[in-house]
Amino acid sequence: MSSDQETLAWLRLGLIAELTPTGLRKLLAALTTPEGVCAADRATLARVVPDHVAAAIARGPDPERLDAAQRWLEDPANQVVTLADNAYPRLLLEIPDPPPLLYVKGNPALLDHASLAVVGSRNATQQGRSNAEAFSRELSDGGFTIISGLALGIDAAAHAGGLVGLSSSIAVVGTGLDIVYPARNRDLAHRLAEEGALVSEFALGTPALASNFPRRNRLISGLASGCLVVEAALKSGSLITARYALEQGREVFAVPGSIHSSLSKGCHLLIKQGAKLVESSQDILEELGAAVHDRSTTIASADEIALDNPLLAALGFDPIDLDTLCQRSGLTPDTASAMLLTLELEGVVSRLPGGKFQRVR
Amino acid sequence: MSSDQETLAWLRLGLIAELTPTGLRKLLAALTTPEGVCAADRATLARVVPDHVAAAIARGPDPERLDAAQRWLEDPANQVVTLADNAYPRLLLEIPDPPPLLYVKGNPALLDHASLAVVGSRNATQQGRSNAEAFSRELSDGGFTIISGLALGIDAAAHAGGLVGLSSSIAVVGTGLDIVYPARNRDLAHRLAEEGALVSEFALGTPALASNFPRRNRLISGLASGCLVVEAALKSGSLITARYALEQGREVFAVPGSIHSSLSKGCHLLIKQGAKLVESSQDILEELGAAVHDRSTTIASADEIALDNPLLAALGFDPIDLDTLCQRSGLTPDTASAMLLTLELEGVVSRLPGGKFQRVR
Numbered sequence: 001m002s003s004d005q006e007t008l009a010w011l012r013l014g015l016i017a018e019l020t021p022t023g024l025r026k027l028l029a030a031l032t033t034p035e036g037v038c039a040a041d042r043a044t045l046a047r048v049v050p051d052h053v054a055a056a057i058a059r060g061p062d063p064e065r066l067d068a069a070q071r072w073l074e075d076p077a078n079q080v081v082t083l084a085d086n087a088y089p090r091l092l093l094e095i096p097d098p099p100p101l102l103y104v105k106g107n108p109a110l111l112d113h114a115s116l117a118v119v120g121s122r123n124a125t126q127q128g129r130s131n132a133e134a135f136s137r138e139l140s141d142g143g144f145t146i147i148s149g150l151a152l153g154i155d156a157a158a159h160a161g162g163l164v165g166l167s168s169s170i171a172v173v174g175t176g177l178d179i180v181y182p183a184r185n186r187d188l189a190h191r192l193a194e195e196g197a198l199v200s201e202f203a204l205g206t207p208a209l210a211s212n213f214p215r216r217n218r219l220i221s222g223l224a225s226g227c228l229v230v231e232a233a234l235k236s237g238s239l240i241t242a243r244y245a246l247e248q249g250r251e252v253f254a255v256p257g258s259i260h261s262s263l264s265k266g267c268h269l270l271i272k273q274g275a276k277l278v279e280s281s282q283d284i285l286e287e288l289g290a291a292v293h294d295r296s297t298t299i300a301s302a303d304e305i306a307l308d309n310p311l312l313a314a315l316g317f318d319p320i321d322l323d324t325l326c327q328r329s330g331l332t333p334d335t336a337s338a339m340l341l342t343l344e345l346e347g348v349v350s351r352l353p354g355g356k357f358q359r360v361r
Numbered sequence: 362m363s364s365d366q367e368t369l370a371w372l373r374l375g376l377i378a379e380l381t382p383t384g385l386r387k388l389l390a391a392l393t394t395p396e397g398v399c400a401a402d403r404a405t406l407a408r409v410v411p412d413h414v415a416a417a418i419a420r421g422p423d424p425e426r427l428d429a430a431q432r433w434l435e436d437p438a439n440q441v442v443t444l445a446d447n448a449y450p451r452l453l454l455e456i457p458d459p460p461p462l463l464y465v466k467g468n469p470a471l472l473d474h475a476s477l478a479v480v481g482s483r484n485a486t487q488q489g490r491s492n493a494e495a496f497s498r499e500l501s502d503g504g505f506t507i508i509s510g511l512a513l514g515i516d517a518a519a520h521a522g523g524l525v526g527l528s529s530s531i532a533v534v535g536t537g538l539d540i541v542y543p544a545r546n547r548d549l550a551h552r553l554a555e556e557g558a559l560v561s562e563f564a565l566g567t568p569a570l571a572s573n574f575p576r577r578n579r580l581i582s583g584l585a586s587g588c589l590v591v592e593a594a595l596k597s598g599s600l601i602t603a604r605y606a607l608e609q610g611r612e613v614f615a616v617p618g619s620i621h622s623s624l625s626k627g628c629h630l631l632i633k634q635g636a637k638l639v640e641s642s643q644d645i646l647e648e649l650g651a652a653v654h655d656r657s658t659t660i661a662s663a664d665e666i667a668l669d670n671p672l673l674a675a676l677g678f679d680p681i682d683l684d685t686l687c688q689r690s691g692l693t694p695d696t697a698s699a700m701l702l703t704l705e706l707e708g709v710v711s712r713l714p715g716g717k718f719q720r721v722r
Binding site: 017018020022023049050052053096097127131209210211212214215240243247255256257258259260264265268271272276277279280283321322323326327332333334335337338341344351355 | 378379381384410411413414457458488492571573575576601604617618619620621625626629632633637638640641644682683684685687688693694695696698699702705712716
């Protein structure tokens with residue numbers, strides 16, 4: 001994708017802890033290429049970024065970490081994908097703060113596949129994990145790669161379901177890709193590397209720092225067309241991901257639960273704020289316009305309904321009041337009212353202002 | 362409220378099964394008073410309503426039922442309230458099909474009290490009944506009379522909760538008021554008659570007919586400012602009530618539950634269609650503008666927050682980007698990002714387009 005020189009320059013810049021994505025984007029705008037940024041002197045850099053950042057870039061990264069990063073790249077499973085690459089995920093370009101550099105282990109083509117984020121609590125219930133796995137498997141079969149954060153609980157179940165389905169799964173992690181966190185998900189991480197992908201914006205060697213995980217969440221939502229929250233407490237990382245999703249203009253979906261479960265309170269808050277309540281993967285597939293379900297086979301045709309219901313012959317497709325309908329059909333007002341209500345509930349009849357009724361299909 | 366002659370005329374007309382509320386309103390518009398309608402001949406009546414209805418009115422009601430209705434009215438607990446009375450419930454005048462005549466047992470003043478409908482399944486779960494009772498007790502304490510349908514399950518729990526609270530409860534029933542249906546709720550009906558009220562639009566002696574219950578539901582929603590559905594299956598009577606509430610411009614509230622419970626599917630459907638998900642009576646009281654909870658005591662003042670958080674001193678109330686904030690505060694980008702996210706989640710800091718942040722309180 002990139003020349004060795006360019007890749008090396010990206011790796012160097014990725015290892016400068018003081019350099020924010022925004023700062024790097026500003027430098028690239030001013031100095032055109034990552035090689036240009038690496039070659040610039042401190043004074044030149046300091047015209048674009050604060051002086052302590054310029055100093056850190058001019059000083060360059062720890063040589064041992066740079067060596068390790070170059071060795072890591074020698075493994076054909078590993079790659080870096082940069083803002084300058086065609087392989088950079090299209091949806092991520094739309095977020096306010098796209099990382100200039102992504103470390104990828106596994107299949108980088110998955111990064112631009114239609115995808116859905118599925119997230120939730122580390123301390124999920126058994127039912128919550130089972131729901132996450134089932135939704136993710138069905139969504140993966142429905143054409144969506146499942147993106148999550150490799151945490152215990154809902155995340156792990158979401159990855160497992162995504163991997164079983166047809167469209168695999170991607171973990172966006174909060175450490176360097178040479179570290180697996182949490183260690184209990186080591187087997188899952190290996191499966192993702194072989195059948196899916198792992199992605200990080202953090203330099204190789206970056207340990208699990210609490211502060212990096214919320215920041216990582218913007219990529220979980222940013223890579224996906226929508227975000228499903230399965231179980232989440234109030235003030236949880238999952239709600240941060242959902243908030244990012246909303247800011248990024250992604251659909252947010254939430255699974256409801258008991259009003260007495262603290263792990264449903266986050267989902268309920270999201271629904272109150274406008275997230276879509278979902279009961280099945282079908283709800284999501286329909287919302288995203290990918291429904292494979294053919295509704296026409298489940299709705300009886302107008303003729304079939306008419307055969308079953310004597311009222312409909314008298315009703316016709318024009319507005320009519322109850323008295324006239326009773327005259328025409330010979331039914332009593334009570335019977336006709338009850339039948340109209342049933343038909344209303346079935347979506348066959350619509351109640352109009354002024355006490356009139358109209359058949360709508 | 363009315364003269365004896367007028368009351369007798371209303372009672373007579375209420376006993377004509379063929380006469381719909383719409384038909385009676387048309388006749389009153391044409392002939393001014395119920396006495397005028399009763400005195401009119403068949404030909405006059407037939408200019409306004411279909412001939413078979415005119416014939417039934419001219420024939421008059423079964424004398425035995427009329428006698429029974431007059432005897433029922435002799436009990437001081439019993440009354441009829443008509444469209445012509447000041448005591449007729451104001452909210453009911455707004456619905457498309459207000460009943461011309463209401464039979465009332467108990468305290469008629471409750472009919473014009475602020476009220477909420479609480480409805481749900483007859484086959485409710487223990488948890489659902491417990492929720493209905495708790496919501497209703499708290500809403501009754503919060504100033505809302507609880508309206509429901511005297512059915513087993515959620516309805517009975519709602520009445521019980523409403524009666525315990527400060528604002529009592531009203532049952533709108535689907536039979537004549539001289540009949541208690543279901544018989545298992547006889548004790549509850551007696552408590553409602555003594556401490557609350559029972560209301561029906563159906564003539565005395567009207568037995569429990571399946572067709573009358575859905576029609577009755579429009580009065581449950583129509584008498585109330587909003588409708589709470591606690592547990593409901595798809596295609597249930599509770600959904601008919603909720604649909605009436607929407608048509609009547611009332612707020613609809615629904616309690617969520619497990620996606621695997623058939624008794625939550627009706628509530629979830631309503632939420633998908635725009636009903637408000639509620640987790641507590643407070644949610645409803647706040648929505649209806651009757652919140653007694655003083656939020657100002659639970660939100661820390663700006664000064665208290667600033668003392669706890671070094672970032673806020675550097676942040677100020679103007680938009681600022683992360684690099685500048687790090688320069689000012691001496692914090693690393695990672696630490697500052699994590700702190701900003703926490704503050705965002707607490708509603709203290711807002712993220713602006715272009716990667717800037719602003720303190721909002």
